[in-house]
Amino acid sequence: MKRAFEFFDEKSHKFWWIESLEEKFVVNYGKIDSIGKYEIKEWDSIEECEKQAEKLIKSKIKKGYKEINNFDFENRYYFDDIEYDIDFLTSHPNFRKHFTDEQLYCNCGDEETPFGSDTGNDVLHIIEEKIRKNKNFSFSDFPKYLIEKEWGIEYFEPLPIIDEKIFAEDLKIKDKGLSREAIINESDEVIIATAFAQIKITGKISEDLKEKALLSLKRMEMIAKICGYGESEINKQLYNDLEKF
Template identity: 45%
Template sequence: MKKAFTYQDEKSNKFWTIDYSGLTIGVHYGKNGTIGKYEIKEFSSREDCEKEAKKLIASKMKKGYQENHIYDFDNCLYVDVGEYGPHPKTSHPRFVAHFIEEFYYDCGDEEAPFGSDEGSDTLNEMQEIIRKKHTIDFATFPKHLIESLWGMHYIAVDTLDEKTVRDIAKEHEMDMLQSDMVTYATAFGQIKITGKLDSDLKKNALLALKRFAIMYSSGKLTATQQTMYNNLLTF
């Protein structure tokens, strides 16, 4: 369940939201007009979770917060809490609704968008920039990250011809690998943070998944990769 509250007086103009279900509470708070901060709390039972949620809500209302029934949860930027990593409570509602498989929040599955070192680092870099600047050119971010921040060479997907891909990989395998993983991680990351996806980035991410499969699984997407491809295609 999601609820939003606002507090305004001569000195303050703040928001506080709560998202609680199952065993987890997510809260988002800050000054209106800012990204704000996120916090997550986990509980051993649904009863304890709901009890704490009601307690937190009562506390805010006692302090003068008023419930905002028209709060736009879609018009927020979502960033993770460091110790928890990717989490539904710190992801855009459109991401949560469309990408329902658990591996989208898995930090250890190498095939998952944010499970590899490259994918995790990509999401972390994006979120840090969002916290500071509130905006990113997502379409050009993969090239910027790899070349400007990591000092490596970005290899765009210009072809899916198997022989050409393998020939390039013979000399530039690591560059190509990182280019593909960062590209599709950026696409999933943009949706996770903003609920939107740049059309050029979407196209490049789909191509990157296919090229990655050519290099490492004879051109056939694994079950996880196929799910990622299908979900991204239909977003």
């Protein structure tokens, strides 16, 4: 169930929409042309969820909200409920349609997933904060800016690896007590998280950021091979799913 409403009077022009999925529903509300606030509620059963959703809808209608059938769900920013964290219900419809593995793409605990590491999770929420302040936010420029200007570490642009032996030697270099592997990995995690964040929030991705994310996933695979970590099935799925988007 997915329904949208608007409210007009002399003082305000507001929107409110709701979508239910199994035992949860999300509401998004605020002033027209704003991102608004997202809230997720979870119930004990599908029946209880639908009952509570209908109750909310009736209360909005009673307050003067009018249902609209042409609400633009596509050209919107989708942000997570900070009290609930990452969820499919607070993701753009295009993200949900293409990246269907919720355990992978809305994971807050697996280091290999886009938002499961501390870095990936931080990137998503920092981007949300920055977009609220500046709707002209540049996803493509963000990884380099974040790493160099805000975190004060070296940024490694993702490039095709021409010579594996030279690259393996470079990984042995240390800077400020950190291995080159760790510093490069930080760049890759930020780039990958930014790419998936753009799709999750906006439903699309810039071609240059997509290319950088694919190169970062390849570079992570190469580092894992050199360091003897073994192949990552998650990394492969991220690459394949992103490449097809």
